[in-house]
Amino acid sequence: MNYVQFYYPEGFAHCYGCGRLNPEGHQFKTYWDPEKRESRTEFTPKPYHTAIPGFVYGGLLASLVDCHSTATGSAALKELESTPWDQGPYPRCVTASLEVQFLKPTPLGPTLVAVGRVLERSERKVVVGTEVYADGVLTVKGKAVVVRIPEGWGG
Numbered sequence: 001m002n003y004v005q006f007y008y009p010e011g012f013a014h015c016y017g018c019g020r021l022n023p024e025g026h027q028f029k030t031y032w033d034p035e036k037r038e039s040r041t042e043f044t045p046k047p048y049h050t051a052i053p054g055f056v057y058g059g060l061l062a063s064l065v066d067c068h069s070t071a072t073g074s075a076a077l078k079e080l081e082s083t084p085w086d087q088g089p090y091p092r093c094v095t096a097s098l099e100v101q102f103l104k105p106t107p108l109g110p111t112l113v114a115v116g117r118v119l120e121r122s123e124r125k126v127v128v129g130t131e132v133y134a135d136g137v138l139t140v141k142g143k144a145v146v147v148r149i150p151e152g153w154g155g
């Protein structure tokens with residue numbers, strides 16, 4: 001299964017968090033399950049993504065929630081189109097608002113799993129709820145408002 005970011009137009013694929021064309025970035029990859037209507041991004045932080053030794057830097061976790069949310073929004077808006085989910089391009093969203101709750105320290109080492117759900121959707125705006133798990137333990141919760149990039153912004 002291809003990931004959401006795979007379907008972004010080239011001009012929208014340079015994001016430091018999730019741009020597939022940014023070799024210096026994290027290149028987060030988000031998978032959308034059209035039946036469960038759930039998104040999933042897995043990422044294994046590098047040893048230097050440290051807050052205090054042994055724990056993941058919160059800014060990285062916020063980035064994960066951020067890009068995971070824009071991808072989830074993108075998939076949710078793609079559902080409104082008549083083209084199949086595995087045919088690009090996907091609509092591209094930017095983040096209007098991002099809330100992150102750090103519930104517990106996130107251990108550095110395990111692969112992190114972000115799971116997203118669509119809380120609200122209109123033609124232009126999607127509200128996404130995300131939970132991030134480390135070794136099956138919920139450590140971070142996020143909520144983001146993402147908005148479809150206005151026409152003419154590039155891509």
Ligand SMILES: CCCCC/C=C\C/C=C\C/C=C\C/C=C\CCCC(=O)SCCNC(=O)CCNC(=O)[C@H](O)C(C)(C)COP(=O)(O)OP(=O)(O)OC[C@H]1O[C@@H](n2cnc3c(N)ncnc32)[C@H](O)[C@@H]1OP(=O)(O)O
Pocket residue numbers: 011012013015017066067070092093094095096097122124125145147149150153154155
């Ligand atoms: C990086 C983007 C900025 C540069 C743009 C230039 C070119 C774009 C080209 C490429 C970009 C490609 C990819 C993006 C890359 C990575 C994405 C990763 C995620 C990010 O890292 S991305 C960076 C941080 N992001 C920004 O840099 C956004 C700056 N911002 C804006 O560009 C505007 O602010 C915008 C477009 C968001 C809205 O502008 P707008 O004119 O469309 O606003 P409008 O009022 O129509 O809002 C429509 C509905 O969103 C609701 N709404 C709006 N703002 C809200 C808020 N703060 N809280 C809660 N709800 C909010 C309203 O309530 C309404 O909701 P409703 O329809 O229900 O009434």
